[in-house]
Amino acid sequence: MNDRNVQPTLTVAIAAVERDTGLSKDTLRVWERRYGFPQPERDANGERVYPLEQLDKLRLLKRLLDQGFRPGRIIGLPVAELQRLSEGVTAAPQAAATFAAADGLDRYLQCLTEHRLDDLRRQLSQALLRLGLGRFVTELVAPLTGVVGEAWSRGRLQVYEEHLYTEAVQAILRGATATIPASGGSPRVLLTTFPQEPHGLGVLMAEAMFALDGASCVPLGVQTPLWEIAAAARTQRVDIVALSFTPVVNPNQVVEGLAELRAQLSPAVEIWVGGSAPVLRRRPPRDVQVLESLAGITEAVGGWRQRRAAGAVSAVA
Numbered sequence: 206m207n208d209r210n211v212q213p214t215l216t217v218a219i220a221a222v223e224r225d226t227g228l229s230k231d232t233l234r235v236w237e238r239r240y241g242f243p244q245p246e247r248d249a250n251g252e253r254v255y256p257l258e259q260l261d262k263l264r265l266l267k268r269l270l271d272q273g274f275r276p277g278r279i280i281g282l283p284v285a286e287l288q289r290l291s292e293g294v295t296a297a298p299q300a301a302a303t304f305a306a307a308d309g310l311d312r313y314l315q316c317l318t319e320h321r322l323d324d325l326r327r328q329l330s331q332a333l334l335r336l337g338l339g340r341f342v343t344e345l346v347a348p349l350t351g352v353v354g355e356a357w358s359r360g361r362l363q364v365y366e367e368h369l370y371t372e373a374v375q376a377i378l379r380g381a382t383a384t385i386p387a388s389g390g391s392p393r394v395l396l397t398t399f400p401q402e403p404h405g406l407g408v409l410m411a412e413a414m415f416a417l418d419g420a421s422c423v424p425l426g427v428q429t430p431l432w433e434i435a436a437a438a439r440t441q442r443v444d445i446v447a448l449s450f451t452p453v454v455n456p457n458q459v460v461e462g463l464a465e466l467r468a469q470l471s472p473a474v475e476i477w478v479g480g481s482a483p484v485l486r487r488r489p490p491r492d493v494q495v496l497e498s499l500a501g502i503t504e505a506v507g508g509w510r511q512r513r514a515a516g517a518v519s520a521v522a
Contacts, residue, residue, distance in 0.1 A: 407449030456484035
């Protein structure tokens, strides 16, 4: 056999696996020793690298761990069995309701899978004009992003396709949010993600909703170190720090990071969190307001203004 005809195995560095799956490097190494999976190769520098098929299995494992499965029960299962379990999780009542609403989103997903990006952008832009920014975010982009994320986690979308979708939606949202007149009103909201969270679409959607409600937004982008979030909150004199979490972030990092951030912020600064990370519902952090949906931002902002007004009256009295 001619060695030149042998295709090299595609591999991913351990740092990229950590970012992609939300499984820490320490977890990957412990699993390797304890369960014999994953089974990394070594690059020219002796660093661990992982074949793509192992990355796909790790994604499924992370999804099931987030739903309460124990690693010892599922790591040794074949991918087909993990996929079956994953399908069963999706069939739960709450998830079933989410995907029942996905039928009308098929045409957007089809544009993405067929790589018709111009059509995707055009259809999204038309929907924005038809629905208005608020309904565009809550009724289209939020559920569509969930469908895209689900398709990616099941291996039906490639990582680059998910990134293409994200870039298309972000461009449209940024353009639409920029047209909202700056109100200079309260609350003043800082928006970002933790260092372990690379996905910024959630905070961008939240920014649009806050801006529509007359709040002043201070966007920091994604993956901001905790001490930088605290420093920005002080210098920008914000009232609220708003954070978004996806299941990529390790649940312990979410809980411990929020506790650390709470300790660094002034007691007067509130922390609001949202997103699809299951830990936000399973283990609601203390002294942190969990937003169940983007649509709930309007009510939450109204509640904040009422509390602030009541505090001002008490101070006068």
